[in-house]
Amino acid sequence: xxxxxxxxxxxxxxxxxxxxxxxxxxxxxxxxxxxxxxxxxxxxxxxxxxxxxxxxxxxxxxxxxxxxxxxxxxxxxxxxxxxxxxxxxxxxxxxxxxxxxxxxxxxxxxxxxxxxxxxxxxxxxxxxxxxxxxxxxxxxxxxxxxxxxxxxxxxxxxxxxxxxxxxxxxxxxxxxxxxxxxxxxxxxxxxxxxxxxxxxxxxxxxxxxxxxxxxxxxxxxxxxxxxxxxxxxxxxxxxxxxxxxxxxxxxxxxxxxxxxxxxxxxxxxxxxxxxxxxxxxxxxxxxxxxxxxxxxxxxxx
Amino acid sequence: xxxxxxxxxxxxxxxxxxxxxxxxxxxxxxxxxxxxxxxxxxxxxxxxxxxxxxxxxxxxxxxxxxxxxxxxxxxxxxxxxxxxxxxxxxxxxxxxxxxxxxxxxxxxxxxxxxxxxxxxxxxxxxxxxxxxxxxxxxxxxxxxxxxxxxxxxxxxxxxxxxxxxxxxxxxxxxxxxxxxxxxxxxxxxxxxxxxxxxxxxxxxxxxxxxxx
Numbered sequence: 001x002x003x004x005x006x007x008x009x010x011x012x013x014x015x016x017x018x019x020x021x022x023x024x025x026x027x028x029x030x031x032x033x034x035x036x037x038x039x040x041x042x043x044x045x046x047x048x049x050x051x052x053x054x055x056x057x058x059x060x061x062x063x064x065x066x067x068x069x070x071x072x073x074x075x076x077x078x079x080x081x082x083x084x085x086x087x088x089x090x091x092x093x094x095x096x097x098x099x100x101x102x103x104x105x106x107x108x109x110x111x112x113x114x115x116x117x118x119x120x121x122x123x124x125x126x127x128x129x130x131x132x133x134x135x136x137x138x139x140x141x142x143x144x145x146x147x148x149x150x151x152x153x154x155x156x157x158x159x160x161x162x163x164x165x166x167x168x169x170x171x172x173x174x175x176x177x178x179x180x181x182x183x184x185x186x187x188x189x190x191x192x193x194x195x196x197x198x199x200x201x202x203x204x205x206x207x208x209x210x211x212x213x214x215x216x217x218x219x220x221x222x223x224x225x226x227x228x229x230x231x232x233x234x235x236x237x238x239x240x241x242x243x244x245x246x247x248x249x250x251x252x253x254x255x256x257x258x259x260x261x262x263x264x265x266x267x268x269x270x271x272x273x274x275x276x277x278x279x280x281x282x283x284x285x286x287x288x289x290x291x292x293x294x295x296x297x298x299x300x301x
Numbered sequence: 302x303x304x305x306x307x308x309x310x311x312x313x314x315x316x317x318x319x320x321x322x323x324x325x326x327x328x329x330x331x332x333x334x335x336x337x338x339x340x341x342x343x344x345x346x347x348x349x350x351x352x353x354x355x356x357x358x359x360x361x362x363x364x365x366x367x368x369x370x371x372x373x374x375x376x377x378x379x380x381x382x383x384x385x386x387x388x389x390x391x392x393x394x395x396x397x398x399x400x401x402x403x404x405x406x407x408x409x410x411x412x413x414x415x416x417x418x419x420x421x422x423x424x425x426x427x428x429x430x431x432x433x434x435x436x437x438x439x440x441x442x443x444x445x446x447x448x449x450x451x452x453x454x455x456x457x458x459x460x461x462x463x464x465x466x467x468x469x470x471x472x473x474x475x476x477x478x479x480x481x482x483x484x485x486x487x488x489x490x491x492x493x494x495x496x497x498x499x500x501x502x503x504x505x506x507x508x509x510x511x512x513x
Binding site: 024077118182189190243244248 | 355356357358359360361362364365398399400401402404426450451452453454455456458481482483485486489490
């Protein structure tokens with residue numbers, strides 16, 4: 001292993017740059033909508049290796065697996081639950097082929113998409129078991145870290161972090177939620193605030209906490225709120241804005257330059273791990289890389 | 302009237318038991334079922350929708366209130382006049398083809414029903430043809446489209462195009478929403494409306510019904 005351990009770098013700096021969107025890249029390469037994006041891991045892993053290579057080349061130090069929905073609930077919608085382990089294995093292997101030890105491989109763990117009781121039908125024990133199964137599979141496949149991401153229900157996020165820590169005790173876990181700006185501050189649609197998320201995700205065992213899949217201009221404010229409520233490293237991955245239709249094609253409005261311009265503010269807000277979510281491409285990541293390299297990283301406390 | 306206010310309040314708090322008891326008590330008092338529906342249930346859900354719109358409450362609170370209303374409706378339904386108040390309108394609702402996300406769409410359905418609309422929920426992964434079929438057979442005035450994935454947003458354009466193609470543009474309005482969907486996108490595909498969230502979707506549907 002030529003790289004230093006992820007956790008050491010996360011804690012001692014300089015700030016780590018992750019990758020950008022995967023769905024955006026895959027759909028641009030003809031992935032049909034409606035099918036499970038995870039099926040690509042089984043049927044066209046070379047696409048994943050190719051995209052990972054682009055992110056590595058752009059300067060990403062963490063590359064994420066295409067396993068966002070590789071939990072029993074979501075795979076079940078496509079009859080793929082039995083393939084969960086194989087999907088996770090192929091997903092990690094496809095990234096590793098591109099990055100070797102030059103980048104950390106982060107195993108993506110997204111929400112189940114089903115609400116927990118009493119608000120929905122999902123039993124907490126079943127949800128935990130599903131997250132544990134996914135984490136164990138990603139760990140067995142050789143992931144360097146796991147990221148529990150795009151959560152809106154703090155109960156589900158906590159339960160995921162706990163399950164993941166137990167199933168993959170050797171791996172660092174980054175936990176991020178999706179917040180929106182309201183007149184009363186930042187909230188997820190389920191009502192979680194960054195302050196509550198910071199405290200409860202830290203207690204649940206996360207190694208880094210923060211936000212992903214939100215507007216770029218909310219991220220520094222959210223990061224500051226996390227910073228004020230926990231001592232963990234902060235992670236943020238904003239979207240490249242919300243897409244509009246230009247000549248019949250969906251276009252994310254935020255330019256690489258605009259995303260890069262936010263980097264200094266994010267670092268000042270205490271962000272240790274940054275990257276992009278929906279709509280961000282290797283071009284955005286390259287711009288952020290340059291912004292990061294031109295900036296003296298200051299250690300928090 | 303106090304009885305109905307209390308009932309409305311208990312509905313907002315999502316207290317199923319209290320709503321059941323309050324509904325029974327109101328009926329025992331001789332209050333008309335249609336009045337209970339309007340002044341307690343729909344009034345309560347309207348407040349729930351507004352509070353959610355201001356993010357004073359969140360999705361869990363809305364879901365609990367909806368369930369409490371459902372509990373009350375089970376008791377109230379047999380007493381409602383068959384020729385009672387007509388629905389505020391008929392809406393065909395669904396998540397577009399290729400998209401299996403339903404939390405947001407369900408929330409819109411809850412608030413539309415809470416506002417007195419009849420909702421025909423087609424579920425997720427619904428094709429443009431199925432939206433049109435359902436809207437025509439139900440005589441719906443509005444089609445509501447949801448998408449969470451940026452990649453399925455173009456499906457919304459297909460539904461709008463099909464409505465135009467069949468010459469239904471005057472009779473059937475299309476409103477779109479979902480996390481990545483913006484007003485600019487809605488305008489771009491020629492949709493009649495856009496909901497920033499479930500509460501604004503209901504307001505927009507009401508406005509469309511009034512011909513705005």
